[in-house]
Amino acid sequence: MVSPELFAPTEHEALIRFRHVYKVYRIAETGVVALGGVDLDVAAGEFLAVVGPSGAGKSTILNLIGGLDRASAGSVEVDGRDLGLMGIDELTHHRAARIGFVWQGTARNLVPYLTVRENVRLPAAVDPRGALGRRHDPDELVRLVGLGDRLRHTPGMLSGGEQQRAAVAVALANTPAILLADEPTAELDSESAAAVLEAFRAVNREFGVTIVMVTHDLGAARAADRRIRVRDGRQLHDGTAVAPLGRDGRVRLPDEAVAALGDGELEAEISPDEVRLRRRNETGDA
Ligand SMILES: Nc1ncnc2c1ncn2[C@@H]1O[C@H](COP(=O)(O)OP(=O)(O)OP(=O)(O)O)[C@@H](O)[C@H]1O
Ligand SMILES: [Mg+2]
Secondary structure (H helix, E strand, C coil): CCCHHHHCCCCCCCCEEEEEEEEEEEECCEEEEEEEEEEEEECCCCEEEEECCCCCCHHHHHHHHCCCCCCCEEEEEECCEEHHHCCHHHHHHHHHHHEEEECCCHHHCCCCCCCHHHHHHHHHHCCCCCCCCCCCCHHHHHHHCCCHHHCCCCHHHCCHHHHHHHHHHHHCCCCCCEEEEECCCCCCCHHHHHHHHHHHHHHHHHHCCEEEEEECCHHHHCCCCEEEEEECCEEEEEECCCCCCCCCCCCCCCHHHHHHHCCCCEEEEEECCEEEEEECCCCCCC
């Protein structure tokens, strides 16, 4: 059994720290490189979006943080503890006590024959003596995600967006320090997606829970405090998502970008999934 004090946050340390993390999946004789040397620090209380194309390694990053999988090389630390050095029991405790998951498919997050209230109470039911620590009041959690009037509904009576908000409440029932979300808005229309993102922001603000959210959707990524982009298993850089292309074909840049680029002459480098702007005659990151 792992004592909870081992997980006490260490000051001045990132809550989540990846150092040169590689993940190679072996299929028969060949290896598939899912992550090719990712360095990443996530501060406690941060809301981070991980964006990138399909197959880039985004879900792999979540699986490593959650202890569902182990790095092939490099280290993944949570609260200063190297998950690669933990035994199975410790890793299971890490997952149960520190991590909440919201999966992409709405069907995977909720027990279909239980009401919203019962779903949120379920984690307490499997840990009746509170070995996993203090808990939030389930009804308060449901209200925080905007479903106070849906407590007695079963998932089948809820919209996809409402189901995902209920999933956020379930994921937080054991007061995890970290909430991992894999494409939480992928199946939703923009209005439902906005409500789900508002639920993330609310729990981030109210409970200081650290959120790592994987998404293809740059609109969803804009809701986070910070974005990183992965492609082909490599972390490219922190990106700033800008407003979608307007009808006039113009893009509005964030004020900081306008300030940084000044009124000099600019050039753009355009590739399939990003556009980089820089001052003419300058090299490197703009
Ligand atoms: N269990 C596995 N066995 C073999 N290869 C895997 C396994 N899981 C992932 N991969 C491979 O690793 C790479 C990264 O996968 P990952 O699921 O992290 O991508 P992703 O960015 O989440 O993609 P998507 O947006 O489609 O969900 C892919 O090439 C994938 O095929
Ligand atoms: Mg994925």
